[in-house]
Amino acid sequence: MxxxxxxxxxxxxxxxxxxxxxxxxxxxxxxxxxxxxxxxxxxxxxxxxxxxxxxxxxxxxxxxxxxxxxxxxxxxxxxxxxxxxxxxxxxxxxxxxxxxxxxxxxxxxxxxxxxxxxxxxxxxxxNGFMLQSAQTCMELKDNSSNGLRKVSLLPIHYHSEFIHLNDTVFPHTYYSGKEIIERMNDDHKVYTSLDEDGFNGYL
Known part of the structure; x- marks a missing residue:
C-alpha cells in the first residue's frame, strides 16, 4: 500500500x-x-x-x-x-x-x-514529539445561562487588551491575539465578558 x-x-x-x-x-x-x-x-x-x-x-x-x-x-x-x-x-x-x-x-x-x-x-x-501541555475538555449540556455574566462581541476599543490577554495566557499556541482579530468574520467570533473594571475574559 x-x-x-x-x-x-x-x-x-x-x-x-x-x-x-x-x-x-x-x-x-x-x-x-x-x-x-x-x-x-x-x-x-x-x-x-x-x-x-x-x-x-x-x-x-x-x-x-x-x-x-x-x-x-x-x-x-x-x-x-x-x-x-x-x-x-x-x-x-x-x-x-x-x-x-x-x-x-x-x-x-x-x-x-x-x-x-x-x-x-x-x-x-x-517520532520525537515532546509533550507541551495537557488539556481538559468539558461539555455543557444544559443551555441554561443562570449565573453567567453578560457577554457581548469583542468591541474594537478592547482589541489591544484582548491581544495582551490572549498572548499572555496562550503564548506560542494556535493563533496570536492579532491573528484571531484579523480572522474575525461571520463564522469566527470573539465573545467577551465585561464588568465595571472593563475587559476580564473571552471565548
Whole structure:
C-alpha cells in the first residue's frame, strides 16, 4: 500500500472515515469534530489552501488511513489532523509521505490527541514529539445561562487588551491575539465578558 495526496473527489469518503474514527476516544484528535458535514467543510478548506495537504491510504475501494497537515508556511508549522489508521503500521507510510511533501518548509508539527488515543501517543513517541501541555475538555449540556455574566462581541476599543490577554495566557499556541482579530468574520467570533473594571475574559 502507498500513501497518496487527498484530492477533491475523495473528500466525502475521507470525511465519513474520519467522523467514524474521531467519535472514538481511542482514535480522537482534538483539531477535528465528529460530524461528517463539519469535517467535510474543514477538508474542503484544507483542499483550497495551497499551503496545507492531506494524505490517504486505500485498501481496495475503502480508506485505511488518513493524515492531514494544516500548515502555515510563514511560521513553518503544521497541526496534524490524525493519524487515523485501521492498522498501526500505516502511520509510518502516512508520516513519511507528509515529511517528503513538506521537506524543508516546516520545522514544527503539533498533535492534539485524546489521552485515550494510544495510537497517536505511540506515533508521537516514535517520532520525537515532546509533550507541551495537557488539556481538559468539558461539555455543557444544559443551555441554561443562570449565573453567567453578560457577554457581548469583542468591541474594537478592547482589541489591544484582548491581544495582551490572549498572548499572555496562550503564548506560542494556535493563533496570536492579532491573528484571531484579523480572522474575525461571520463564522469566527470573539465573545467577551465585561464588568465595571472593563475587559476580564473571552471565548
Amino acid at each position: 502507498q500513501a497518496e495526496i487527498l484530492n477533491h473527489a475523495n473528500l466525502m469518503q475521507a470525511s465519513e472515515f474520519i467522523a467514524e474514527m474521531n467519535a472514538l476516544p481511542a482514535c480522537h484528535i482534538g483539531y477535528l469534530g465528529t460530524s461528517p458535514n463539519d469535517i467535510y467543510q474543514s477538508l474542503e478548506e484544507m483542499n483550497r489552501d495551497a499551503e496545507s495537504a492531506a494524505f490517504i491510504i486505500r485498501e481496495g475501494d475503502d480508506l485505511a488511513g488518513f493524515l492531514g497537515a494544516d500548515a502555515d508556511l510563514n511560521k513553518g508549522t503544521a497541526e496534524l489532523w490524525g493519524p487515523f489508521v485501521q492498522e498501526n503500521e500505516l502511520m509510518r507510510l502516512l508520516w513519511e509521505k507528509a515529511l517528503q511533501y513538506f521537506e524543508g518548509k516546516l520545522h514544527a508539527y503539533f498533535l492534539f490527541a485524546d489521552a485515550s488515543n494510544h495510537t497517536a501517543s505511540e506515533f508521537a513517541s516514535e
